[in-house]
Amino acid sequence: MGIAPAFSYDYYESGKIYFEKGSYYKAYRCFKYVLEKDPQNINYRYYYAQSLLKRSAFEDAQSEFEKIIEIAPYSDEALLSSQAISDIQTFLSQKKAYRNKNLEEFKQSSSYLGFSSNNYIDNALNQAGKIVRWNTGSMPLKLYFYPPSGASGYRESYKSQFLAALDDWSSVLKGDVSYNIVNSAKEADISVIFTPQIADFSSNGGKTGFIAGLATPFIEKNLLKGAQIKLSTMKPNNTSFSDNEMYNVAIHELGHCLGIWGHSSETEDVMSSVSHSHHDMQKQSLTERDKNTIKILYKLTPDISNTTIVEDGNFDNSKILGSSQDRMNRKLNEAKDYVKKVPYSYLSWKQLGDAYFNLKNYNEAITNYKKAVELDETQLDSRAALGIAYIQSENYVNAISEFKYLAEKVPSNIAYSYNLALLYHRKNQNYMAEVTLKKLIKNNPDAGSNDKVQNLLKNL
Numbered sequence: 001m002g003i004a005p006a007f008s009y010d011y012y013e014s015g016k017i018y019f020e021k022g023s024y025y026k027a028y029r030c031f032k033y034v035l036e037k038d039p040q041n042i043n044y045r046y047y048y049a050q051s052l053l054k055r056s057a058f059e060d061a062q063s064e065f066e067k068i069i070e071i072a073p074y075s076d077e078a079l080l081s082s083q084a085i086s087d088i089q090t091f092l093s094q095k096k097a098y099r100n101k102n103l104e105e106f107k108q109s110s111s112y113l114g115f116s117s118n119n120y121i122d123n124a125l126n127q128a129g130k131i132v133r134w135n136t137g138s139m140p141l142k143l144y145f146y147p148p149s150g151a152s153g154y155r156e157s158y159k160s161q162f163l164a165a166l167d168d169w170s171s172v173l174k175g176d177v178s179y180n181i182v183n184s185a186k187e188a189d190i191s192v193i194f195t196p197q198i199a200d201f202s203s204n205g206g207k208t209g210f211i212a213g214l215a216t217p218f219i220e221k222n223l224l225k226g227a228q229i230k231l232s233t234m235k236p237n238n239t240s241f242s243d244n245e246m247y248n249v250a251i252h253e254l255g256h257c258l259g260i261w262g263h264s265s266e267t268e269d270v271m272s273s274v275s276h277s278h279h280d281m282q283k284q285s286l287t288e289r290d291k292n293t294i295k296i297l298y299k300l301t302p303d304i305s306n307t308t309i310v311e312d313g314n315f316d317n318s319k320i321l322g323s324s325q326d327r328m329n330r331k332l333n334e335a336k337d338y339v340k341k342v343p344y345s346y347l348s349w350k351q352l353g354d355a356y357f358n359l360k361n362y363n364e365a366i367t368n369y370k371k372a373v374e375l376d377e378t379q380l381d382s383r384a385a386l387g388i389a390y391i392q393s394e395n396y397v398n399a400i401s402e403f404k405y406l407a408e409k410v411p412s413n414i415a416y417s418y419n420l421a422l423l424y425h426r427k428n429q430n431y432m433a434e435v436t437l438k439k440l441i442k443n444n445p446d447a448g449s450n451d452k453v454q455n456l457l458k459n460l
């Protein structure tokens with residue numbers, strides 16, 4: 001009970017503000033917090049239940065509403081709660097009916113079992129064989145465009161090409177995925193950056209490492225915190241992309257961003273692994289295989305999503321995707337295939353390294369991460385992955401040298417310096433660990449309040 005009422009009250013007020021703004025996860029956290037401090041408060045509990053409802057946690061919400069009726073049966077909140085319970089039940093029964101109908105239609109229209117040739121759901125998973133997609137209960141997705149200032153070659157029409165591509169994907173999902181455009185990167189689920197050049201394609205003799213688009217998910221503790229799409233405005237020959245070309249790149253990167261993290265092996269599909277390099281003038285369109293794949297994806301239960309409370313998909317994941325070991329082995333084969341098709345991109349080798357890493361084959365992971373680093377020194381992700389693979393194979397000397405390089409390159413990055421300090425600590429070089437962390441805090445004051453950093457400092 002070590003908390004002043006005013007303090008709880010602030011959380012309660014903040015929760016209500018978040019709730020009104022539609023930031024239901026933040027609202028949920030606030031209400032959960034104040035409710036823990038004061039479980040008898042029916043206002044707290046009512047808002048908590050509402051925030052669960054907004055996050056599609058229908059059963060949890062219902063049980064909170066039931067508790068309100070139990071605690072204060074004659075209150076207005078109890079009356080509202082009983083109405084809410086009956087709404088939930090009506091909604092759930094309608095939903096169930098809709099799903100069953102949907103599933104039947106789907107079974108008839110597509111032979112989704114047995115990996116027939118009309119989808120590539122197998123390849124859609126991320127490198128670890130996981131389903132990473134947005135929760136349909138948390139729509140609309142918030143989309144943010146960084147101002148394209150300084151992006152030479154940028155055309156005003158690129159934005160509408162991008163949105164046309166997104167509309168094409170979302171129309172396939174019939175309302176399961178929707179979006180709106182927001183004004184800050186902070187509140188965005190997906191942020192879009194137009195940039196003259198994503199990777200340094202001059203570094204390999206000019207003909208090699210060109211990347212037209214790049215989609216990156218941000219995953220923290222099994223939560224999909226957001227995603228970023230980078231789109232090149234200039235081609236290696238220094239001309240800008242045509243509208244059709246921009247559409248083609250955007251629809252491919254959006255496919256990744258919506259959860260198709262791998263590639264199709266059929267060249268006509270927009271998610272084909274070679275579409276990175278072939279951007280002809282002709283506008284591409286979603287094939288039946290692309291459409292089937294995304295439809296199946298949004299019917300499988302995600303392993304990682306943007307909320308912890310996720311609606312169950314109505315397809316049986318293991319029946320469609322096989323065991324997790326099977327999935328990882330298939331991802332390895334896909335990555336090997338991709339390296340053959342796109343050998344000049346560091347991303348191919350990084351991906352192959354990741355596939356080996358996930359299978360705990362650290363020696364092969366190291367070999368491939370090294371190739372990625374060689375191809376493009378500016379991509380620090382590959383080097384960080386290499387450092388982690390060295391740690392896994394207990395090669396601490398090499399791990400230290402990688403993280404030393406990274407910490408020097410980006411002195412404000414918490415993960416780089418923290419890993420370096422941890423490695424020093426493991427080698428009983430506590431003095432070096434301390435120096436590393438202090439330098440980090442000097443360069444990035446936020447690091448001082450990081451739990452991991454604080455803990456390590458205490459133990460030195």
Ligand SMILES: [Zn+2]
Binds near residue numbers: 252256263273276
């Ligand atoms: Zn791709």
